[in-house]
Structure formats: C-alpha cells, structure tokens
Amino acid sequence: MGNSSYRSKTGGLIDRSQTIHFWFDGVRYPAHPGDTLASALLANGVRLAGRSFKYHRPRGILAAGSEEPNALVELRTGARREPNTKATVVEVFDGLEAFSQNRWPSLKFDVMSINSLLAPIFTAGFYYKTFMWPAALWEKLYEPAIRRAAGLGRASDDPDPDRYEKLTAFCDVLVIGGGPAGLMAAVTAARSGARVILADENFNLGGRAIDDASVIDDQPAAQWVCAIEAELDQHSDVRVMRRTSVFGTFDGGTYGALERVSDHLPSPPSGIPRQRMWRIVAKQTVLASGATERPIVFGNNDRTGVMLAGAVRTYINRYGVLPGRRAVVFVNNDYAASTARDLVRAGAAVVAIVDSRPGSTDAVRAVARDVGCPLLDGAVVIDALGSQRLKGAVVRNAAGSTETLSCDLIAMSGGWNPNIQLTTHLGGKPQWSEQLSTFTSGVLPPGMSVAGAASGEFSLKGAIVGGAKVGQVALTQCGYQPVDCAIPSAISESAAMSPLWRVDGGRGKAFVDQQNDVTTLDIELAEREGFRAVEHLKRYTTLGMATDQGRTSNVNALAIMAELTQKSIPQTGMTMARPPYTPVAIGAFAGHHRDKHFKPTRLPPSYAWAKSHGAVFVETGLWLRPSYFPRPGERDWLESVTREVKTVRNSVGICDVSTLGKIDVQGPDAAAFLDKIYMNAMASLAIGRCRYGCMLREDGILLDDGTVARLGQHHYFVTTTTANAGKVFQHLEFCRQWIWPHFDVQIISATEQWAQYAVAGPHSRALLRKIVDQPFDISDQEFPYMQVGEMTVCGGVQARLFRLSFSGERAYEISVPARYGEAFMAALLEAGEEFDACPYGTEALGVMRIEKGHISGAEINGTTTPTDVGLGAMMSRKKDFIGNVLGQRAGLLDPDRPTLVGFQPVDRGQRLRAGAHFLARGVKEIAENDDGYMTSVAYSPTLGHWIGLGLLKRGPQRIGEIVRAFDPLRGYDTLVEVVSPVFIDAKGERVRG
Amino acid sequence: MRITCPYCGNRSLDEFLYHGDAEPQRPDATADNAMDAFVSYAFERTNPPGQHHELWYHEAGCHAWLVVTRHVSTHAISSVDIARDLAKARTPNTAGRA
Amino acid sequence: MVENILQARSAFPEFSLSRYHQLTIAVREHITMVSLAAWDGQSEKVQSVIQSIYGHSLPQRPVRVGGMEVSFLWFGPDRWMAVGERDGGRDLEENLKRHLHGLAAVVDHSDGRAVLRLSGARARDVLAKGLPLDLHPRVFKANDVAITHASHIGVLLWQVDDAPTYDIAVPRSYAHSFSDWLLDAAEVFSAI
C-alpha cells in the first residue's frame, strides 16, 4: 500500500507543508505535524495496532482519545521506554519509535493467540479459581506465566532521566475541557475580569466542534475556536493549559492536573520538565469534559476496522485521514448518522446505515437520502468478518433475515456517556436519566457546575448556550460583574437515541471491555455465580480495571447485568470512580523530590568544617551529622570511635550538638508553666542553674528528656532531643494555648540561632579558658556543675555556657550565634591542640552515654515510663503535670515491668546486639518466658568489652544474675550478666572535676 | 482539603496537623475520681457521624491551635475558631498567677 | 576587648547573585531579625513603645510596616519580627530588649534565619513550583507577609515591591536544601 494512501487531499488541522517520519515495529512511516500516532498509522493503512490482553486477538484502533482501550503501544527506547501509552493521544514527532505490545514473535503472527482456543479457562473469576493451590507455586510459576501470556508492557529498568515539576495554581474559575461549552464558559468568565484556567487534555482546543467540523457563527468551527483562543490570550489573568488532564477532584476546590509538557517532543529541552503536576485551587469549576461514545456490543466487535462513529469523524475532520473506504454506519441514534455525511464528503463509500430503531427517524432518513445510501431500520450488525482486516458486516434486518455487507469499516455508535467522573470523586453518585438513557451527574462537589455534553446536553447549540450560562454563574459567584456577550449561532442537531447495549444472537465473542478482554459471556457467568453487584462484577471479571478505566465499557456492562437480573439500571448502580481519571507518572507525583532531593537535608553549623576534616556523616532525621572522624591508618569505624572516646575520657573532645531542639520560654508564668510540662520541679530552679528534666505524655509514657536552664526570673531556655524537637514544641504550644490558656508565657524556637558544642573531658575547662574572654570566670567556684551563664568568647562574640555532661566527664556545652559556628569549631580545636583534643561524632557520643547509663531514643521509645528507666524517683508528688494521673495506673506501676539495667557478656570477648530478648537460663524460648529486651549496645573502649542497656523484668533486683540474650532473627544467643546501668564513675565524681 | 486559619487565611491541608477531638477537657487532677476522669479524657471517644469539633495545629503557619468544626462525612468545614480564645472563655483564670 | 577573631559564615556560602530572564535571586546577607512576643495584656504597651521609638504601629494581620532601616512583620498572634540591616550589629536586639523589658519576649533570630531575595516578573512562576500560596497581585501585594512552607521547608515571606520582589527567610540549617530547590526551579528561565 502506498504512502499516505488513506490521507484525504484536504482538511484536518495537520500541517501538510511538513512531512516527518516515525517508526512502528521497525518500519518507517511518514506523518504530518498535528498527527497522533493513531491517525498517522491509519493514514498509512496500518490497522493492526496490538494484541489483546488475555486472548491475544488482533486489535486495531477503536477511539480517537484517552478512552482508547486497544491501541496501547510502547514508546521510545532505553531509559525513556514507556509501556501502555494510547496511540490515540501520542503526538507524532520526527523520529518517534513505537512498538506494538502483547505479541510474540510478531504482531501479525502471534504464538499466544492460542489463548483464544483456551478461552474457556480464561473466563471470569479465572484467576481466583485456577491458581488457588498450592499457594507456594503462585510466585514461582503462576504469576510469571500469566504475565508472559497476558503480556503487560515492559517498563524501563533504568532510572527516569527526566525532570518533573509540581506546582500550585489559583484561579477564580477552572474550566475543564476546551470544547465549545468550555470555551464559552472560559471566555464569558474572562470578559468579566475573572482569573480563569482552561485545561484541555488535547493539544488543541475545540473538542467535538473540530471533530465534527461544525459551523459556529457561520464560520468553520476551527476558525471560531482560533478567534476565541486569541481572545483568551489577550487576558493576562487567563491561563490556557493544553495537553493537561484534570485527573482528580479533591476537597476545598482543589484539583489535580497533569500537564504533558514535553511528551510530544523527542526529549525535553534543557531545564524543561517532561510533565508538570498541578494542584489547582479554584473558587468555581466548570466541568465541560464532554462525553465518551458508547460502543454497541456484537459478535466479533473487536475486529480491526470496527470503530466508534465519533472517532471516524475525528480522524476525517481533525486529521484528514480516512479510516476506511467502504463503511457500514451502525447506530441507535440520530447524531451518529451524520458520520455518513463526513465519510462520503471525504471520498468513502457508505454501504448502508444500519439503525437499530424500527422505522428510524426523519433525521437519519435525511442523511441516507443526502448521501445516497440504503437505510436498514430495525436492523443490527450481528457479526464482523475478517481476521486481521475487516471484510464485512453480517446484518440481521427487521424481518430477521441476515445479509453480509462487504466493508472495511464499521462506524458504530450506541449513544454517549457524559464524562462525569470528576463529579464523583468526592462521593457524589451519578444519576440515571431515563430521558437521555445515560448517567448524568448527581450531587456536585462544592463550587462545580457542569456544561455541554458532560451535562447531557449533546447538541452544539446547547453546549454553547450552556457553557456561556454556567460561565456567567461561576463568575458571579466569584464576585465579578457579568459582561453582555453575544451567543454565537449554531445548529441544534437531534441526539435522539434508543438504547441498545448488546445485540442478541450475535456470533462469536462479543467484547464489552476490550482492554481487559471481558465478554458478554463473562458477565453472564458472573451473574450465574452471584457476583451481581456492580462492584463485585468489576472485580470478578476485571471489567473496567485497565488503564482506560472502563470508559467505553462500564455502562454497557452494568446495563447488560441489569438485563440479566431484570433490574433497572439505577437499581443495578454504577461503580465508584476514583482519581486518577487518566494515568499519571509516579515521577510527576514526586516532582523535584527524588534522589538526593527526596527530602530536605539540614546541615549543622559545623558541617563544612567536618566535611573538610573527613567526617563520615549519618542521617539523623533530616539532619546530616558527623558520625565519626576517621584518621589515616585507622582500619575501621570502631578504631576511630574508640580513639574519640578515649580522647574525651582522658583529655578533651568536641562534638556539634546544635541539632538539639532549643526553646526559649519567657513570660511571667514561665516557671509555673514548665512545672506543668516536666514531671520534676522547674519553678524551684535558681537563676543561673540548669536541671535535667523529663516530660511525659498524658498517658504517663515518657515523651522526651533534656535540660532546662534558667536565665532569668521569667526566662528559661529548654533543650529537647534532636528527634523530638518539633514534637515537643508542638506539645508546649498545645499546653499553652489549649490546656492552660491563662498562663502568660511565650514559646520561641531558638534551635537555628545557636551553634552549640559539647566540650567534654578532663581538660575541657582548660581549653575553654583559652576561648572565653578575660572578664568571665569559669572556675569551679563560679561555674560549678549545672551552671549556666552568658559571656563572650574569641574577642567579643556573644556566647552561652552550660556546664552539662552527657559523657559523664567534666563537660560544657557552649553556644555562639550560628554564623560563627564553623569558625568557632576551628577555634576550639586550635585551642585544644595542646591537649590533643579531637572532634567526635554521634557514635562516640552514643558509646559514652551507654557507658554512663544515660537513656536516649532507644529507651524513650514510646512504651517506657520514668520508673521503667530508673527515673521514677524524679517524678514530683507535689504538683499536677502532664502524665501525672495516668502515670499512676496500676499496669504502669507493676513491679514486673521490664526495667532498665546494664548487661555485659559473660564471655567478655563476645559482642552484644540490640534487639535481643532476655530469657532466664533453662527456660523454653517462647513468648511467655520473654523477660524484656536489649535497647542499646556499644563496645566500651573504657572497659575493653561490649556493654549494653536493656529493659529486664524486675531488672534492678536481678543484678548479678546471668540471663540469655536471645536473638533468633540473627541467630545469636549469648549469656549476659545483669549489672548496674552505670558502667563508669557510679558516684558521679568526674562530672564535678 | 483547605482550612481557613483565622490569622493566616485559606491554606492547604498540608500546613496543618490533626490532633483529635476538641470536646474532652483535661480533668481536675486533684478530684477524687481523677483517674476515671483522665482515662475517659485520654482514651474514650464516640466518633459519631456528622459535625465534629477538632483540634488542628497550624504547624507550617502561625503555630496557632485551632478548633475546626468539620462534617466528617463531607469534610465540609463550617467554622474555624482560635483554640486559645475558646479555652480562655471556657475556664476561669485559676490556673495562672494569683 | 580584643577584636573578634571569628569569621562569620554565610548560610548560602556557594550562592552568588543569579540572574535569569526576568528574574534575579540574591542573598540578603546583612539582615538582622528579632522576634517580639508580647506578654498577655501587654500588647497595647508594646504597640505604643514601638510607635514612640520607631514611629510604626505594629500590624494585627499578616503585613509589614516600616521602611528600609527597620520594619516589623506580623509573625503570629501578638508576635512580630523586627527586620533591620545588619550594619547596626546587635543594636536592634539590644534596643528592643531594653525598651520592651517586662512587656515582651525579645529573641534574636539573625543567625537562625537565612534570607534570599527574588525579584522580577518571573518570581511568581518560580515560587509556584513549591510555595502553595496565591501570589496574584490582586491577592498578595507589596508589604503582605505569609508564614508557610515551600518545598517542605518553613518560610517567612514578604513582598517588598511590585516588581515583584519577595524576601524569603528560611531556617539556617535548611538554607542549602532551599537554594537547591530554588535554583532548580529557576533553571528553566536561564534557557529562555
């Protein structure tokens, strides 16, 4: 067949001045800019586009838009390979490579079409019935076999090379759909000054007015559309978004939309995303999403060459392509009969118009007369003949006799279904219209109105008038004054229709859902087996569950079910539509936030310094903290950490602790407020002093711990753990605003303001003396353990000094404004050179707190009480505080509760593992004998063996006992000795110097 | 969903954190039945369909706690109040300073 | 007292003035920010103190008052952020602390917040890629203030003029991630 043999001489919106080329299954074909892959294939006489999902039947092109169930292709190669794209929405570009799917070894000769012969086992419920037993075979045998046979497309294994963006847009009026109704709504709103977004999934506007080559205001629709587009472009507050599918309705006037920015290009230009995910917030929304044509279900209705009548018109009028040369037009309505006019005008022969309605109508008779073809009324197509190409239609006439009409195209129409999916995403139920024999929208989402075919108004005139009216209501709702607009003239054609869901007595398989290969027999089987409710029908047969969301099949299927169960269609009901309306790439949901940008990263003040000093970093929440600082010659992390710990224990080390949450609490009631927050007293804290504190949840479980420093009568400075900084701040605001609203206290986060460093070790004071400016005295008399003071360092830099210790050594925490953080770290280490000071990271920090028996996130884990971790005595009995009452529940005071103790391996050479469970010796390893678990472990450089903290039933009474640390998950079972959780300096002498 | 913060204006749901029912009030810890009252306060919820008064925190905004009146079936929000103002009106000033 | 020997480090050390088509992004390095939180019942006194010293009445809704030297941004109920030029050192903080003693909590955020300035006709288009706020000129005008988030990072944003110019303050530890996102969002405008 010759090039462009099915391309008409004139017509369509394609650019005939340019010829581009694309590849389909390795063959090169010509096309014009403005073609879709489907129109270009048809223009080249390529009818066969793919094989079907289950039976591998040859399939062509059914539709011309995103409802297409059959023509699914794989696009591009390499990392950009994309399966299951609809040829009907893919814009052809020069060099496009497309491949058919579900065929092996070739599209024309497919081994798997043997599945057709096995059809009886592929019926509804097949998956449930066939692969029940043994379950072990499912992963290894059944699923791979089904996938190979069912031939899902192949996704690329490479990372997605493209960029995606996620944006938010706001408008007064969102218009979904750029057909005549949508254009009228948009231009009406725009003229009043409203902010308008018009989104259309196609790459050019006009909708069915272009598809049907309608006449508006006495000019070709394309011309009228151009004029409206030009006018919309004039309004600075109007955004026209082409290639944009609104895929979901969400609460509060929020809509999700996907803009395909570069899918029509070989690859996205530099800096340009492939797709944009839009969150559109609209005060009012006009749904003008049009309608989807219904097929009629008859024997072998999936043959290539059986096409929706509206799609035939689209290919002729929009693309200048003739989908066939000899056509049978098979309709149950007036509107679709006009397809015959378009066919004849484009040079095809119409063999007959087959109208299922006895007597037909004046409108159809007029068409038949004008085009000079026979009209068979009360007749139906019962079979489509041919294998890979359509050869004929078997028609049964009103009298019941059959004849075969030779044809290469059956243009069929069973009427239209308004595209109302977006009206149902918030729970609105579609309503059955007896008059229109279709579902229309029910209760609409707040702020939404519907116009044009989406509202069941199928005539062009109705769409134009309705669009203008709805646009006017929307702009008025947004507070704009309507401007007088002339309504363009258009004809009001008849859309009279008499339902026909399936043809009785058809021959061969009659497909309802072509994408998932669901036939009328499957629906009958589902009915017989009791899966009659529409939601059951859907899941049992998989009807409507493919990428087309059943847009050409759902209504037919439930109508057939209604017939079978002798119920009405409203009684049968409609399946629930959920977002997304059209497929959305996962990359578009992620936008910028992938790979290293998956979440933001917080850098502590000394980050750059630590990086240049070879730190190994660890993610703690969003923070990137130094884990340890390896030195040349050190073989592993343990060696580095051991050195860091020994340096702190013997001399002095420095650690960035800026990530701790820091909260300024100020006000006349600051003291009384903190007394409510912490389980221990804070009002009694003297000015210039610090205190360790714990706060509980209201249920008596530990929430967080930290230090409280009193800087003034009405001024406290509180620290939280790194992990809980946000949670604690929220908790304090909750208590301040909601529980005790009369407290006069203010809470201000100061986490980011201060770079805070722990300076720990016996030489810490000597080091700090070199840093702290002259007038400030940090002797032990002036600055004892738990003292806090404001001073200056390094020649006048503002600083706060806290004498606190997490390591158990004499230690300080010193903070300076964050901008000096990096330089201050360097200054501290320079001052520490004479002591061989070193920086240390979170690993050494963790080791030393375990050696000292301090609790951390592993112990404050959402299940422990103060008593569990040995802090029960700290709880005040004299005041009310959060967690006070419920902390006294009998279950929480049970002496049998696992309680914090220390552990060391009986064989000191063995390592310990956190997560191991404790068992008394000689008992069976069952849950009833579980005595608790190991929370934290470390190799103690100070003791020279592994140590651990853990929660053990009646732990403190079992000091000296040997128990098993049992970890079947990692195959580990060790005898450990129960010891005090404080492994070093039990008397706490070292912190005081 | 969108919530109109009385301070910041109409904002997207992802700026807010949901806390829970705004009906239960923290009981008097010194009362004889304090334990029962606290158990009810902390754990017992009825969750009927219809309008709920809920506590939300404008975490990414002004940090105000809000009482949002929301229909839990339709998500329709009928009012948003400032939690601290409601709480002040509800309780006499006995908790704070003399 | 000896001279300060510590070098201040920018929160955006790798960032230089970036010019795009109809957009510039610059670091506002020399900025000082101090928050005021009035104690209950002291809001009016705080108002009158600020009025008498600076000549501005503190806003009760999300806007900014003041001029180039010092301006006051609404920063929550009975909270404001005083924004000034850094050249004054800690003068702003110390002045406010002195005058508002016993009336309000005064806390320095000059180091805790890092500020970028976006200016030009494309500023709205770039911000739309992460800032979920309606910045249309009829909705958000010069001197309007918003506390919100952008690209999962908390921001305090105010519009400086009708260019439009926006100042955006982010927590210092997020500065690196924030500028990563912003430069990525703006990249397309270098091509055009």
Ligand SMILES: [Zn+2]
């Ligand atoms: Zn708010």
